[in-house]
Amino acid sequence: MREFTVVKRDASGNTELSYTGVLVERNESFVCIDAVFALDDRDLGYVHLRRGDRFREWFYTDEWFNIFRVQDGETLALKGWYCNITRPPVIAGASVTADDLGLDVFVYPDGRTLLLDEEEFARFDLSKREKAEAWQAVRVIEIWVTRRLPPFNGILS
Numbered sequence: 001m002r003e004f005t006v007v008k009r010d011a012s013g014n015t016e017l018s019y020t021g022v023l024v025e026r027n028e029s030f031v032c033i034d035a036v037f038a039l040d041d042r043d044l045g046y047v048h049l050r051r052g053d054r055f056r057e058w059f060y061t062d063e064w065f066n067i068f069r070v071q072d073g074e075t076l077a078l079k080g081w082y083c084n085i086t087r088p089p090v091i092a093g094a095s096v097t098a099d100d101l102g103l104d105v106f107v108y109p110d111g112r113t114l115l116l117d118e119e120e121f122a123r124f125d126l127s128k129r130e131k132a133e134a135w136q137a138v139r140v141i142e143i144w145v146t147r148r149l150p151p152f153n154g155i156l157s
Contacts, residue, residue, distance in 0.1 A: 004033045005095040006057065011124040013099060021057065023094070030060045031091050036073070046106055046114055047079050058151060059089045059096045064137035065105075066098055069151055078154065081107040083141050085121070085134045101126065101134050105141050111155040113145060 002023040008016050021035030037053040052073030059066045066086055070079040083105040089098040102120035107113050115138065126134070145152045 003094065004031070006033065006035065006059075007095060007097040009097060009099045011099055011101050011126065016100070021055075024056065026091075029062055030058055031096055032056065032058050033096075037070075046108075046116075047082075049079075053079070056151070059091065059098060061088055061091060063140065064088060064101075064133045065141060067141075067151055069154070078109045078156065080109055081152065083107065085137050087130070101130070103134055103138065105138055107141070107145055107152065107155075109156045111145055111148075111152075113142060 003020050004023040005018060005020050007018045010016050019035060019038065021033035023031070024034055025032040035055045035057060037049055037051060037055060039051065041051060042049045047070065049070070050073060054071040054073055054076065056069040057066060064085060064087065066084050066089065068082040070082055071077065072079060084098070085101045085103040085105070086098040087101065089096050102117050102124055104116040105113055106116060121134065145155070148155055
């Protein structure tokens, strides 16, 4: 069991959150970790996150997103996948750092998608290239979902 640290930064590079998980898999283009949701319960309207929920998290060095599979901490029932649109992360040693660009996609267990936080994304001072990369990342996630590519091969429909 190898501990791995995740650092979430905002679009300006300021650290917002840091936590640890356990390394599941790593290669030259991604890292996958398991983590436990340790924050207070949050009802986001489209999903309820509870302390103890299980997250399997993928960070891809060649993509502008990361993906968190969310499971109930007690029953292990799939709640969905939370996809953060980010700059490609930096994976170094036993840590991964990603700059969150505000835009998110939630994928329900049945494969439906929900685009989130467009207003937050619009407030960031990003270059035209970064904005284009972020919207392309949303399209890539939708393609992966439609084709049931990993980690969306567990869609329940």
